[in-house]
Amino acid sequence: MNYIDKTKSEGEEILNYFNVSRYMYWNSYIAFFLGILLVIVGIVLSFQEEELLPSLNLIFIAGGFFTVFMGVYVYLTLSSINMGITNKRIVIKTGIVAINTDELRLKAIETVEVSQGILGRLMGFGDVHITGKGNSEVLYKNIDEPLKVKQIVGGIVSKYGDNSI
Secondary structure (H helix, E strand, O other): OOHHHHOOOOOOEEEEEEOOHHHHHHHHHHHHHHHHHHHHHHHHOOOOOOOOOOOOHHHHHHHHHHHHHHHHHHHHHHHHOEEEEEOOOEEEEOOOOOOOEEEEEHHHHHEEEOOHHHHHHHHEEEEEEEEEEEEEEEEEEEEOOOHHHHHHHHHHHHOOOOOOH
């Protein structure tokens, strides 16, 4: 059960979930496999008869374990992001142990903006910036199909938020 399910109020229905783009996970995959490669090189160097530099194998092994750890951390961080919209609010939750949330009531939404770079346009990801009354805002960063998300949010706000975008 994710954060949005746990925190919904009475009469609140989850209308849609949004996902971080699968292309954002590539950094974690590359770090993980590069770390494994460094550990293997360190182990192979430890069995060499002549040492190139003292403790070079330990440097490779330690660097490999650190890189694997960072890859797993990035993967878990991305996997723990919950983004969605209910009939009352827009929600994003980030964090694994320490949790940060941004929520915006549908009635308070003023604008929904999409930002995509060249690579984002080609690969189908971007940012959706939702602003509300006052200083309130929610940013869906590196989200799949941001134009579709904008249409979904606009339709739901028009239907449930008593205002149109």
